[in-house]
Amino acid sequence: QKEVEQNSGPLSVPEGAIASLNCTYSDRGSQSFFWYRQYSGKSPELIMFIYSNGDKEDGRFTAQLNKASQYVSLLIRDSQPSDSATYLCAVNHQGGADGLTFGKGTHLIIQP
Amino acid sequence: GAVVSQHPSWVICKSGTSVKIECRSLDFQATTMFWYRQFPKQSLMLMATSNEGSKATYEQGVEKDKFLINHASLTLSTLTVTSAHPEDSSFYICSVSQGARYGYTFGSGTRLTVV
Numbered sequence: 649q650k651e652v653e654q655n656s657g658p659l660s661v662p663e664g665a666i667a668s669l670n671c672t673y674s675d676r677g678s679q680s681f682f683w684y685r686q687y688s689g690k691s692p693e694l695i696m697f698i699y700s701n702g703d704k705e706d707g708r709f710t711a712q713l714n715k716a717s718q719y720v721s722l723l724i725r726d727s728q729p730s731d732s733a734t735y736l737c738a739v740n741h742q743g744g745a746d747g748l749t750f751g752k753g754t755h756l757i758i759q760p
Numbered sequence: 761g762a763v764v765s766q767h768p769s770w771v772i773c774k775s776g777t778s779v780k781i782e783c784r785s786l787d788f789q790a791t792t793m794f795w796y797r798q799f800p801k802q803s804l805m806l807m808a809t810s811n812e813g814s815k816a817t818y819e820q821g822v823e824k825d826k827f828l829i830n831h832a833s834l835t836l837s838t839l840t841v842t843s844a845h846p847e848d849s850s851f852y853i854c855s856v857s858q859g860a861r862y863g864y865t866f867g868s869g870t871r872l873t874v875v
Binding site (some may be wrong): 682684685689690691692693697735738740745746747748749750751752753 | 761763792793794803804805806809853855863864865866867868869871
C-alpha cells in the first residue's frame with residue numbers, strides 16, 4: 649500500500665522564524681512530490697512541487713527531496729501569521745496519469 | 761496551472777436523494793480529472809479518476825454505483841452521489857492535472873451535508 653506520512657502537529661513557530669515540515673513516503677517508484685497548503689474549509693492550494701533530488705526554491709519556500717531516504721521536506725523562511733494552515737504532502741506515482749496520494753497534513757501555527 | 765471551477769460550493773440534501781457536482785476545466789482540455797473526498801480532520805482521499813469518453817476508474821472501496829462519474833467533454837466532469845446518506849456528508853473536491861511536472865489544480869470543493 650502506498651503511504652505518505654506526516655507529523656500531524658500542531659507545529660508552533662514564532663513569526664519570522666523558519667518552519668520545517670517533513671514527509672516520508674513508502675513507494676520507491678513515486679515520481680513527483682507536492683506540497684499543498686489548505687486553510688480550514690477550503691480546497692488545497694499548490695505551494696510547489698519537486699521531482700529531482702536536491703533543493704528547489706521559490707520565494708520563501710524551499711522543497712527538499714531525498715529519494716534514497718524517501719523523504720521530502722518543506723522549509724518556510726520568514727514565517728508569517730498568514731502561513732498558519734495545514735500543509736499537505738502529496739505523491740504521484742505515474743507521472744500525471746494517476747491522482748495524488750496525500751499525507752494527513754501538518755497543522756502549522758505561526759505565533760505573532 | 762489550469763483554472764478549475766467547481767459547483768455548487770455547498771449543498772444540503774435529504775437522505776435518499778441524489779446530488780450532482782460539476783467540475784469544469786476553464787482553460788485546459790482535460791482528458792483526465794480526479795475526484796477526492798475529505799472527511800473532517802482527515803486528508804484528501806482519491807475516489808476515482810474520470811476519463812473523457814470512457815468509464816471512470818474507482819479506487820478500492822469506493823462504490824461505483826453510488827458515485828456516478830460522467831466525463832462527457834474535455835472540460836466537464838460530473839460526480840453524482842446517488843441515494844445519499846448522512847455518512848456521505850463530506851467535502852468533495854475535483855482536480856485537473858496538466859502533467860505531473862505542472863502540478864495538480866484543485867477546484868474550490870463542494871461541501872455536502874445529507875440530513
